[in-house]
Amino acid sequence: MTVRSQGPQSPLAEAWAIFRRNRPALLGLALLVLIVAMTLVGPTLYGVDPLDIVSAPLLPPGDADAPLGTDYLGRDLLAGIISGGRASLAVGLSAALLTMGLGVTVGALAGFYGGWIDRLLMRTTEFFQVLPPLILAMTIVLLFRPSLATVAVSIGLVSWPTPARLTRAEFLRIRELDYVRAARAMGARNRRIIWRLILPNAAPPLIVAATLTIGAAILFEGGLSFLGLGDSNAVSWGLIMGMNRPYIFEAWWATTFPGIVLFATVLAVSLIGDGLNDALNPRQRER
Amino acid sequence: MTPPTAPLLQVDGLSVEYVLPATRAFGHKRVMRAVDEVSFSVARGTSFGIVGESGSGKSTTAAAIMRLVAIASGRILFDGERLDALGGEALRRFRRRLQIVLQDPYSSLNPRARVAEIIREPLDIQEIGTRGERRARTDELLALVGLRPEAGRAFPHQFSGGQRQRIGIARALATNPELVVCDEPVSALDVAIQAQVLNLLKRLQRERGLTFVFISHDLGVVHYMCDQVGVMYLGRLVEIAPAKRLFSRPLHPYTKALLAARPSIHARDRVSKAAGAIAIGDPPSPTEIRSGCRFAGRCSAAQAICRREAPLLEPKDEQHEVACHFATP
Numbered sequence: 001m002t003v004r005s006q007g008p009q010s011p012l013a014e015a016w017a018i019f020r021r022n023r024p025a026l027l028g029l030a031l032l033v034l035i036v037a038m039t040l041v042g043p044t045l046y047g048v049d050p051l052d053i054v055s056a057p058l059l060p061p062g063d064a065d066a067p068l069g070t071d072y073l074g075r076d077l078l079a080g081i082i083s084g085g086r087a088s089l090a091v092g093l094s095a096a097l098l099t100m101g102l103g104v105t106v107g108a109l110a111g112f113y114g115g116w117i118d119r120l121l122m123r124t125t126e127f128f129q130v131l132p133p134l135i136l137a138m139t140i141v142l143l144f145r146p147s148l149a150t151v152a153v154s155i156g157l158v159s160w161p162t163p164a165r166l167t168r169a170e171f172l173r174i175r176e177l178d179y180v181r182a183a184r185a186m187g188a189r190n191r192r193i194i195w196r197l198i199l200p201n202a203a204p205p206l207i208v209a210a211t212l213t214i215g216a217a218i219l220f221e222g223g224l225s226f227l228g229l230g231d232s233n234a235v236s237w238g239l240i241m242g243m244n245r246p247y248i249f250e251a252w253w254a255t256t257f258p259g260i261v262l263f264a265t266v267l268a269v270s271l272i273g274d275g276l277n278d279a280l281n282p283r284q285r286e287r
Numbered sequence: 288m289t290p291p292t293a294p295l296l297q298v299d300g301l302s303v304e305y306v307l308p309a310t311r312a313f314g315h316k317r318v319m320r321a322v323d324e325v326s327f328s329v330a331r332g333t334s335f336g337i338v339g340e341s342g343s344g345k346s347t348t349a350a351a352i353m354r355l356v357a358i359a360s361g362r363i364l365f366d367g368e369r370l371d372a373l374g375g376e377a378l379r380r381f382r383r384r385l386q387i388v389l390q391d392p393y394s395s396l397n398p399r400a401r402v403a404e405i406i407r408e409p410l411d412i413q414e415i416g417t418r419g420e421r422r423a424r425t426d427e428l429l430a431l432v433g434l435r436p437e438a439g440r441a442f443p444h445q446f447s448g449g450q451r452q453r454i455g456i457a458r459a460l461a462t463n464p465e466l467v468v469c470d471e472p473v474s475a476l477d478v479a480i481q482a483q484v485l486n487l488l489k490r491l492q493r494e495r496g497l498t499f500v501f502i503s504h505d506l507g508v509v510h511y512m513c514d515q516v517g518v519m520y521l522g523r524l525v526e527i528a529p530a531k532r533l534f535s536r537p538l539h540p541y542t543k544a545l546l547a548a549r550p551s552i553h554a555r556d557r558v559s560k561a562a563g564a565i566a567i568g569d570p571p572s573p574t575e576i577r578s579g580c581r582f583a584g585r586c587s588a589a590q591a592i593c594r595r596e597a598p599l600l601e602p603k604d605e606q607h608e609v610a611c612h613f614a615t616p
Contacts, residue, residue: 010442011399178395182458185353186409187382200399 015204018279025275031268035261039085048079050235058251069253071244080240081258087236088262091152092218098156099217100163100210107167112175112194122168125161133158137220138229147231155220163209170202204280208273215269222262237262293367294328295498296335296352296466301325301361303344303351321347323522324361326600329515331465334492334499336513336530338506338545340570344522345502349470352500353387354378365466383413383462390471392451396443402429402454403439409461428457432487449480456487460495468500473508485512506549510534518542521570521581524600527608538603538614540586580612588613 019025048054052075055063059070061077068077110121128136140154174180180197188197224230225238232239237258244254303322322344329335337345350356352363354370363370365385373381386409389395396405403425410421426436432453443451452472459467469488473481485508491497503509509516510530517527518539526539537543568585580586583593592612600610 178389178391179397181355182387182389182395182455183408183412184355185382185387186412186462187379188408188412189379192412197397201397 015276015279019275022275022278024271025278028268028271028275031264032272035085035265035268036089038082039089042082042085046079046082048076050075050079050083052076052079058247058254060251061253061257068257069251071240071254072247072251077240077254077257080235081237081261084235084237084240084258085261085265087148087231087234088218088221088238088265091148091155091221091236092214095152095155095159095217095221096210096214098152099159099213100206102156102160103163104167104206106160107164107169108171108194108199110164111168111171112190112198118168121164125164128158129161131158133220134223137224138227141224141229146229148234151221151224151230152217154224155217159213159217159220163206163213166205166209167202170205171198174198174201204276207280208277211269211273211276215266215273218262218269219266294364295331295366296500297328297362297364298348298352299326299362299364301348301351301363302359303347303356304359320359320522322351325519325522325524326361327515327517327524327527329466329498329500331498332492332496333514334501334512336501336503336509336516337519338503338509338516339519340504342521342570343519345504345519346470348519349387349468349500349502353385353468354382380413383409383415384464385466385468386459386462386464387468387470388452388455388459388472391475392448392455393475395455396451398443400442401439402434402441402443402446405443405454406439406457406461409458413462415462424461428461431460431491432457447480448476449484452476452480452484453487456484456491460491463495464497466498466500468502470502471504472501474503474505481508488512506534506545518545523581523610525582525610527600529606532607538607538609539582539611540588540613541582544585580610 053073054076055065055070055074057070057072057074059066059074061067061069063069066076066078068081071077071080106121106125110118110125137154137158140157141150144150175193175198180193183193183197221230221236222238222241225236226242226245228242230236230239230242240258241255241262244251248255301322302320302324305319305321307317307319325344325348327335337348339345347356351358352370354373358371361371365381368381370381370385396402400408403422406428407421407425410416410424415421416424425439429436429438434450434453434457438446438450438454443454446454452475456472472488473484476484488499489512492499499512501509501512503512513530515527516530516533517524518533518541519525520541526533526537526542528538533542534546537546571581571584579594579596580589580598583589586593590613596612598610598612600608602608603614
């Protein structure tokens with residue numbers, strides 16, 4: 001009760017103050033900004049077409065024409081990594097968006113309304129949870145034509161149960177809190193209670209989950225592309241790795257460099273997620 | 288039209304039931320009566336206190352009056368209107384006339400909203416006034432409960448428990464309700480702060496002619512705040528009397544036991560404890576209520592009839608109602 005008299009400080013400002021002091025999280029943020037910048041402005045700075053055959057195949061790194069070497073067809077690896085980021089990040093981001101959209105909607109409805117709605121939705125969630133995600137995603141992609149969109153949709157369809165359960169748990173907890181009771185006593189409609197009261201208070205763990213989902217989705221896309229189930233017309237990190245997999249002993253660089261970038265991206269996103277978790281976790285804020 | 292002497296709130300045979308999950312797979316679901324045939328009425332501008340141990344159903348009674356839990360049976364008349372029969376939009380509109388102050392000042396305020404938004408919330412929900420009018424009303428309410436206008440820009444976590452409870456009171460008064468249900472409004476506060484909040488509630492009642500239903504397990508608080516007091520035990524009202532009367536001449540053995548169990552530094556109070564007015568053991572679980580008087584198992588005056596027949600709440604004189612076969616002063 002000593003520092004209560006300070007000026008008005010919003011929970012968001014407070015969270016940022018904590019995040020700012022978290023070194024690994026800041027490192028992750030910097031790394032991610034770097035990677036995103038690379039995929040956005042990289043192609044204009046390094047104007048080599050990733051699909052052009054520029055040199056001899058499997059050229060080691062350090063070559064004048066291809067700084068990171070070439071792949072099994074003689075395409076520039078650096079150009080591939082730079083433009084491949086666009087597909088990887090786009091699929092990762094849209095898959096994460098879909099995952100969270102589906103998961104939060106299902107979890108919110110189940111947690112708020114309870115009863116048969118909850119039972120129906122949770123049984124459906126469990127049905128998806130017992131299927132191996134990679135097999136399910138592969139099946140979905142194969143049912144349609146592999147493209148960036150179908151890859152994103154298939155990742156979303158196999159990943160939503162986790163945020164759904166998290167959202168449901170938060171809704172179950174918050175809907176019983178006194179400020180929700182008070183709002184009911186004031187005559188608040190369900191829509192207002194869900195959107196204005198429960199969702200903002202459930203947001204911190206969901207934001208963390210969303211961040212980690214982006215990382216998982218990028219990794220998932222890499223996996224699908226590696227197995228040859230990605231969009232073969234759009235260069236992505238996973239695709240490059242998958243294509244060069246047979247030559248891994250002759251040309252380690254062709255699989256390793258895209259792998260390092262993919263690893264760095266997922267690491268950056270995870271560090272940010274951990275930082276957000278610390279910053280937004282109310283239990284740690286009540287010091 | 289109701290005559291001016293009619294009570295503002297009349298609760299008639301109110302029962303609330305909770306369905307408990309079955310103890311065994313495929314077993315029968317059990318029903319627990321949290322509130323059982325409770326009847327009382329509250330005159331306009333007065334305070335009705337409900338006291339009882341935890342689990343006695345007093346908070347559930349409050350929630351039922353607020354229409355926050357489903358009512359199993361009984362009627363609730365508010366200013367002559369069947370509050371229990373209202374639903375949908377009619378109930379939603381009606382809610383501006385009754386409000387609640389909750390126990391826990393920490394969980395009763397949305398942590399992500401500024402104080403001004405919290406106080407304004409009932410006006411937003413009930414769509415009362417223009418944006419400017421709502422803002423002016425918020426400032427007025429802050430002043431009314433003794434907070435400075437700047438407090439409106441702050442967040443709940445920047446206030447102490449007592450200040451937060453003031454915010455909760457300001458919110459409850461936003462729509463100018465006639466009835467305020469206070470559900471243990473001070474039991475989460477420090478004793479020194481309790482008095483401040485109680486005095487604030489008393490002042491507001493005097494100035495605005497508010498009617499209170501005041502739920503508390505603290506006899507001293509109820510004695511100080513209330514005109515009329517009802518004692519609840521395991522979902523039933525066992526005694527209703529004017530506060531002074533109840534505290535000086537209780538009739539029900541349970542009320543006597545409650546009063547005797549009150550910590551006191553006065554020697555004469557300890558004497559009454561020695562007189563045998565002590566409840567034996569713990570209250571039975573509300574799920575295992577047998578026939579007869581619910582207090583019989585713990586009552587030192589219980590006879591055979593008490594285990595057979597449940598006594599009804601009956602008037603002993605025009606002021607005093609009691610549910611006991613052997614009620615004696």
